Amino acid sequence: MGYCMRGEGVRAFERCLSTTVPRQAQVPDTQIRQPGNSDVTEKQVDVKTIKAVFGDGTTSTYPHVWLRENCTCKSCFNSDAIARLFLIDDLCLDIRPNDAQVKGGNLHVEWSDGHLSTYTGKWLHERAFTPEARAKRRSRYMLSRHEEHDQVRSRKEGRKEKERKRPTFPIRANRPSLNRPVAHESDSKVRWGSGFQVPRLNFQSAMEEDQVLLDWLVQLEKFGVVLVEDAPTRVGTINDFIDTLGFIKSTHYGQDYEIINQITPNNLAYTGSKLGLHTDMPYYEYPPGTTWLHCIRQHEGKGGANVLSDGLNATELMKEIHPQHYATLVTTPIYFQDKGFQIYDFDKITKTTTIELDEQGKLKRLHTSSQSRDSIMDLTPEQILAFYSALKTFNNTLYEHSIEMKTKPGDILVLDNSRVMHSRTAFDPSTAKGPRHLHNAYIDWDELRSKRRVLQDKLGVSLT
Ligand code: OGA
Ligand code: ZN
Ligand code: ZN
Numbered sequence: 001m002g003y004c005m006r007g008e009g010v011r012a013f014e015r016c017l018s019t020t021v022p023r024q025a026q027v028p029d030t031q032i033r034q035p036g037n038s039d040v041t042e043k044q045v046d047v048k049t050i051k052a053v054f055g056d057g058t059t060s061t062y063p064h065v066w067l068r069e070n071c072t073c074k075s076c077f078n079s080d081a082i083a084r085l086f087l088i089d090d091l092c093l094d095i096r097p098n099d100a101q102v103k104g105g106n107l108h109v110e111w112s113d114g115h116l117s118t119y120t121g122k123w124l125h126e127r128a129f130t131p132e133a134r135a136k137r138r139s140r141y142m143l144s145r146h147e148e149h150d151q152v153r154s155r156k157e158g159r160k161e162k163e164r165k166r167p168t169f170p171i172r173a174n175r176p177s178l179n180r181p182v183a184h185e186s187d188s189k190v191r192w193g194s195g196f197q198v199p200r201l202n203f204q205s206a207m208e209e210d211q212v213l214l215d216w217l218v219q220l221e222k223f224g225v226v227l228v229e230d231a232p233t234r235v236g237t238i239n240d241f242i243d244t245l246g247f248i249k250s251t252h253y254g255q256d257y258e259i260i261n262q263i264t265p266n267n268l269a270y271t272g273s274k275l276g277l278h279t280d281m282p283y284y285e286y287p288p289g290t291t292w293l294h295c296i297r298q299h300e301g302k303g304g305a306n307v308l309s310d311g312l313n314a315t316e317l318m319k320e321i322h323p324q325h326y327a328t329l330v331t332t333p334i335y336f337q338d339k340g341f342q343i344y345d346f347d348k349i350t351k352t353t354t355i356e357l358d359e360q361g362k363l364k365r366l367h368t369s370s371q372s373r374d375s376i377m378d379l380t381p382e383q384i385l386a387f388y389s390a391l392k393t394f395n396n397t398l399y400e401h402s403i404e405m406k407t408k409p410g411d412i413l414v415l416d417n418s419r420v421m422h423s424r425t426a427f428d429p430s431t432a433k434g435p436r437h438l439h440n441a442y443i444d445w446d447e448l449r450s451k452r453r454v455l456q457d458k459l460g461v462s463l464t
Contacts, residue, residue: 038125039105045097049381052107052124060128061381065388067109068095070127070375071117082339087276087370088395093388127376134378141335141349141376189419190222191313193401198308199223203231203412207244210455217452220290224416225308231294233409238294238441241412246447249288251281252338252346256441259293261429272299272436274426277309277398278369280417280442283336283348287367288442291417295407299436303427305406309398311366311419315355317397325390329354332387335374336367351378354391365418368394407438418445 035041035055042053051061069084069091071077076086092113099110105121128134199219205212206228220226231237239256242248248255259269269275281287298304318326330353339347350367358364368391377384398421407413415422429435456462 035105036121039121040102040107040119040124041105043100043102043107045100047096048385050097050100050107050109052121054121054125054128055105058125058128058130058133060124060130060133062124062127062129063381063384063388064095064097065091065093066375066377066381066384067117067119068092068111068113068115069388071115072119072123073117076115076117082337083371084373084375085273085371087274088391089274089276089370089399091388091392093392129377129379129381129384137376138378141351141378188222189224189312191316192223192310193313194403196223196310196403198225198227198403198405200227200229203228203237203241203410207241210459213244214452214455214459214461217448217455220414220416220448221452224310224312224420226414227405227407228412228414229410231410231412233296235294235296235439238292238412238439242292242441242443245443245451247443249442249444251284251288251442252344252348253342256439259436259438259440261435272303272427272429275424276370277307277395277402277421277423278371279311279366279421280369281338282352282367282369283338283350283372285350285352286444287365288417289445290443290448291415291422292441292443293407293413293415293422294439294441295409295411295413295437296439297435297437298406298408299427299429299433301427301431301433303425304436305404305425306413307399307402307404307423307425308415309402309421311398311421312363313401314394314397315363315366317401318355318394322390322393322397325393326355328386328390329394330357332383332390333378334387335376335378336369336372337374337376338372349374354394363419366421368421416445417442 037054037056039055040052041055044051046061048065049061049063050067051059053059069086069088071086072079077084094112096112097109098112101108107119107121107124109117109119111117125133126137201212201216201219206216207213216226216228228241231241235258239248261270261272279287280291293306315326315329318329333351333353335349335351337347337349352367354366354368355363356365356367377387379387404425405413413422427436
């Protein structure tokens with residue numbers, strides 16, 4: 001369906017590094033009163049964490065990186081879309097408070113990057129990292145289990161955390177040369193990095209000739225990205241193409257949706273803001289297998305390009321160069337969420353690791369997005385610190401080995417959403433260089449691989 005927009009009410013995105021950002025989310029001090037259960041009554045600042053004491057006598061420790069990334073001000077978080085605006089790209093791992101104050105039951109922090117944050121006691125209390133608080137939250141997130149079971153889990157938490165830390169797969173510690181040739185065979189998939197030339201093919205030929213379509217499907221499976229050129233600039237073209245392959249993958253945004261700049265944008269995608277490297281819909285247990293971005297109209301000024309990075313290449317590099325961080329990303333479960341109304345009310349939550357492996361220890365699927373990674377985490381503060389270090393290293397690796405391309409009207413960029421991450425560079429939609437308009441749809445790998453096999457049989461082609 002047309003004109004489906006994700007989330008609601010995102011306003012202009014502001015960088016969080018300015019020293020002049022006002023205390024927008026600051027709650028005014030109230031009169032002297034008895035602290036409520038979730039009011040912060042005291043704080044203790046340590047090297048990497050802040051410990052908060054609450055009115056109900058409970059305490060919780062919050063890592064600086066987690067607090068900074070999850071600042072709730074309008075510049076960092078869109079409360080209508082329930083989506084983070086602050087990107088992992090802009091998070092410094094050594095962020096620390098220059099000043100921290102408890103006022104009116106809330107925690108106010110002035111960060112070393114100059115940003116000012118206010119965290120209400122309620123917000124912090126809801127996100128406490130104690131075993132009890134985490135066990136309680138699990139029942140909302142994953143349907144209530146037997147109470148006794150949760151309590152048993154809480155008691156066993158310490159031991160389980162330790163077990164979870166231990167990687168359960170072999171790690172190759174040998175360091176490869178970073179200057180290795182870009183393409184490297186791993187089964188049928190070919191790793192790529194910066195300098196990679198995206199395979200291209202003509203829309204009409206793919207629609208009309210089985211052999212071209214088969215080649216296209218094979219290339220997509222191998223490289224995780226193909227650019228289809230010279231397609232009509234009509235909304236619905238990708239639906240027609242997908243119809244020749246199998247059924248489209250519907251999501252709670254419908255069968256497809258449009259990425260158009262809006263005067264009052266209701267999602268970060270509909271502004272000119274930068275989008276960080278991400279996979280689409282990581283809050284689905286089975287995220288769409290492939291993402292299709294059809295350029296109807298491109299912004300003619302600076303920006304609006306797509307940065308692409310091969311997650312297969314980056315995860316292999318992580319395994320080889322940063323095995324501990326790799327282990328963390330393979331073993332640390334995190335939540336992704338998306339809540340709102342589109343065609344119906346939705347409240348999607350998935351708990352998964354950043355790197356999901358198959359039964360042979362090979363990459364199965366990547367899940368990452370600054371926008372929809374949940375601030376609620378079922379982890380200890382120590383695990384959270386390890387997770388941020390690993391994620392930041394992964395993000396840096398992805399960018400280091402990325403390519404950038406700006407699609408033109410009639411281009412359809414098709415991406416393996418389990419593997420190739422995509423982002424968008426910032427652009428100014430208000431200039432005379434014109435608006436930008438993309439049309440987006442999904443189809444799963446089940447359909448694409450099925451089509452490939454059908455064509456192989458039909459054409460009598462066997463692939464090695
Ligand atoms: C998205 C997205 C890319 C673009 O909306 O998820 O990746 O080029 N958009 O706007
Ligand atoms: Zn902020
Ligand atoms: Zn996307």
